[in-house]
Every structure is written in structure tokens, then in C-alpha cells.
Amino acid sequence: IKELPLLEITAESLMISSEKVAHVQMNNPLEHALLILVKSGYSAVPVLDISYKFQGVIGKNLILDKILGLERFEMERLSEVRVNDVVNQEIPCLKKSDNFLSCLKSVIDYPFVCVVDQEGYFDGIVTRRAVLKQLNKYIHV
Amino acid sequence: IKELPLLEITAESLMISSEKVAHVQMNNPLEHALLILVKSGYSAVPVLDISYKFQGVIGKNLILDKILGLERFEMERLSEVRVNDVVNQEIPCLKKSDNFLSCLKSVIDYPFVCVVDQEGYFDGIVTRRAVLKQLNKYIHV
Ligand SMILES: Nc1ncnc2c1ncn2[C@@H]1O[C@@H]2COP(=O)(O)O[C@H]3[C@@H](O)[C@H](n4cnc5c(N)ncnc54)O[C@@H]3COP(=O)(O)O[C@H]2[C@H]1O
Numbered sequence: 382i383k384e385l386p387l388l389e390i391t392a393e394s395l396m397i398s399s400e401k402v403a404h405v406q407m408n409n410p411l412e413h414a415l416l417i418l419v420k421s422g423y424s425a426v427p428v429l430d431i432s433y434k435f436q437g438v439i440g441k442n443l444i445l446d447k448i449l450g451l452e453r454f455e456m457e458r459l460s461e462v463r464v465n466d467v468v469n470q471e472i473p474c475l476k477k478s479d480n481f482l483s484c485l486k487s488v489i490d491y492p493f494v495c496v497v498d499q500e501g502y503f504d505g506i507v508t509r510r511a512v513l514k515q516l517n518k519y520i521h522v
Numbered sequence: 523i524k525e526l527p528l529l530e531i532t533a534e535s536l537m538i539s540s541e542k543v544a545h546v547q548m549n550n551p552l553e554h555a556l557l558i559l560v561k562s563g564y565s566a567v568p569v570l571d572i573s574y575k576f577q578g579v580i581g582k583n584l585i586l587d588k589i590l591g592l593e594r595f596e597m598e599r600l601s602e603v604r605v606n607d608v609v610n611q612e613i614p615c616l617k618k619s620d621n622f623l624s625c626l627k628s629v630i631d632y633p634f635v636c637v638v639d640q641e642g643y644f645d646g647i648v649t650r651r652a653v654l655k656q657l658n659k660y661i662h663v
């Protein structure tokens with residue numbers, strides 16, 4: 382394994398930067414969030430506040446689970462409930478300067494992890510795909 | 523890196539075996555498939571035929587995209603359309619005997635890959651998480 386290049390990789394060099402990441406806002410109705418998720422094709426996306434600070438992650442499952450009634454999906458609730466009522470805020474984050482091993486450990490249990498600066502502003506996301514692609518380059522035994 | 527153990531790992535030793543994998547059948551209505559996906563929490567699951575042969579993969583996005591009309595999600599179509607109308611059959615598979623590097627390469631572009639035998643019967647799935655967990659064990663530089 383070519384050890385050195387893996388050690389030089391940081392979250393910043395691996396991440397998809399913020400302007401290329403689909404996201405939703407805390408005060409959006411769930412209907413808007415579900416449309417963004419279906420049109421982009423992503424399972425989950427970051428949630429930001431108005432000043433572009435990271436607040437958490439929202440996915441299709443959180444939304445569908447919230448509107449699933451006893452017998453059917455109650456679609457009318459999509460305009461009544463807001464993103465901030467279902468957002469998952471227990472999500473670990475990375476800093477731009479974190480090394481490759483920290484990135485690898487963080488994506489074991491999450492399909493992507495958000496990169497956030499000291500003040501909480503959103504920098505981008507590190508995905509499992511980016512980590513796996515790097516590992517594939519270095520594992521030719 | 524402890525090379526030897528990675529080389530001895532096969533798809534069979536990494537996979538979640540078929541009895542623990544949520545799946546749907548080709549002739550199910552989309553409504554049933556969406557309920558299985560929401561109740562299990564999974565983004566996508568394998569699709570099998572009546573004799574337990576692998577047919578493809580179906581996810582929440584394929585279903586929601588199919589029922590998204592011009593102005594709203596047309597939920598009544600969930601009972602009209604069947605899984606075999608939307609299933610993605612262009613999915614690469616693994617064999618139980620495939621080595622670790624084949625598993626790593628296969629999950630770069632797919633969150634999970636199905637393990638199938640010579641006659642097409644479904645054996646289980648290899649997930650990105652399982653591959654990442656193994657890599658984390660061996661990459662302590
Ligand atoms: N438009 C597309 N083109 C090509 N391949 C696509 C794709 N959409 C999804 N995939 C493939 O499917 C994997 C799972 O996507 P998912 O949407 O469940 O899960 C995604 C999604 O929730 C999020 N994500 C990725 N890129 C994003 C972006 N630009 N904006 C917002 N969220 C993103 O990160 C998760 C992991 O992404 P990762 O790339 O590791 O893994 C992706 C990628 O391998």
C-alpha cells in the first residue's frame with residue numbers, strides 16, 4: 382500500500398464543496414424538502430439555516446415516516462409540517478483539516494458526513510464514495 | 523497494513539445473508555414496496571421472483587419519481603403500478619467466492635451489491651458499511 386498519499390489527504394481535499402451540495406432550509410415545509418430529494422435523487426441532504434450554518438440532515442425516510450398514518454400516507458400533512466420538526470441534529474461532523482483516517486471512521490455509519498468550520502458554517506460533505514475511491518487506489522496488493 | 527487477512531476475505535464472509543435482508547417480489551404493487559421501504563428504513567432493497575431468484579433493486583426514489591405528477595404526488599397510482607414496472611435490472615452482482623478487492627470495487631458506485639449463485643438464486647448483500655469496517659481495521663498506519 383502506498384502509505385504516504387493517504388496520510389496527506391484531508392477532509393477538504395475529499396469533500397464535495399458546499400455550492401455543489403443540494404440542501405434545504407430549516408423553515409421549509411416538508412413538501413418542498415421531499416420535492417428537492419426526489420428531483421435530486423438523493424436519499425438525504427444537509428439542512429442549513431438562513432445564515433448558511435449547518436443544522437442537521439433530512440432524508441426521504443424521515444419525511445415519509447412522519448406522514449405515514451394508520452392506513453395511508455397522509456400527503457396533506459406535507460404542507461403543515463416543517464423541516465425543523467423532523468431534522469436529525471444528532472449528526473457527527475468533520476473539520477476541513479481532519480485527516481483521511483478520521484474521514485474513513487466517520488463514514489462507516491453514515492453515507493455522508495458534513496464538513497463544518499469553527500463557527501458552524503457549512504463547507505461541504507465527505508461521501509462514502511469519495512473515501513472508497515481513494516482506498517481502491519491504494520489497496521492494490 | 524496487515525495484508526494477509528484482507529486477501530482471505532470473500533464476499534461470503536462479508537455479506538448479510540439472504541434471510542436477514544428485507545426484499546420485495548416482482549409482482550407486488552408499489553404501495554407494498556413503499557411500505558416495506560419506509561417501515562424497514564432502507565433506501566433500497568433487492569427484488570426477487572417467486573422462486574427466490576434475483577431480479578434487480580428498487581428504491582424510494584424510483585417509486586416517488588414514478589408517481590410524481592405535474593403538481594403533486596399521485597398516491598392513487600401506488601396501487602396501479604407494480605414493482606416489475608420500475609425495478610432497476612442493470613445492477614452488477616457478486617459471487618460468494620469473490621475476493622475483497624472485487625467487493626471494494628463493486629461498492630464504489632452502489633450502496634450495496636447483491637450476491638447471487640450460478641443459477642441466479644439470491645445469497646445476500648455486501649454493504650458499503652461492511653467493506654468500510656474491514657478497511658478501518660487494517661488501515662492503522
Ligand atoms: N446523481 C448521481 N450520480 C451518480 N451517482 C449517484 C447519484 N446519486 C447517487 N449516486 C450514487 O448512489 C450512492 C447513494 O446515493 P444516496 O442518495 O443514497 O446518498 C448520497 C446523498 O444522500 C449524499 N449526497 C451525495 N452527493 C450529494 C450532493 N451533491 N448534494 C447533496 N447530497 C449528496 O451523500 C450520500 C452518499 O453519496 P455517495 O456519492 O457516497 O453515494 C451515492 C453514489 O454512489
Ligand SMILES: Nc1ncnc2c1ncn2[C@@H]1O[C@@H]2COP(=O)(O)O[C@H]3[C@@H](O)[C@H](n4cnc5c(N)ncnc54)O[C@@H]3COP(=O)(O)O[C@H]2[C@H]1O
Nearest residue numbers: 490491492542543544563564565566567633634649650651
Ligand atoms: N436499521 C439500521 N440500523 C443501523 N444502521 C442503519 C440502519 N439502516 C441504515 N443504516 C445505516 O445507514 C446506511 C445507509 O442505509 P440505506 O438504507 O440508505 O442503504 C442501505 C440499504 O439500502 C441496504 N441494506 C442494508 N442492510 C439491509 C438489509 N438487512 N436488508 C435490505 N437492505 C439492506 O444497503 C444499503 C447500505 O447499507 P449500509 O449498512 O452500508 O449503510 C447503512 C447503515 O450504515
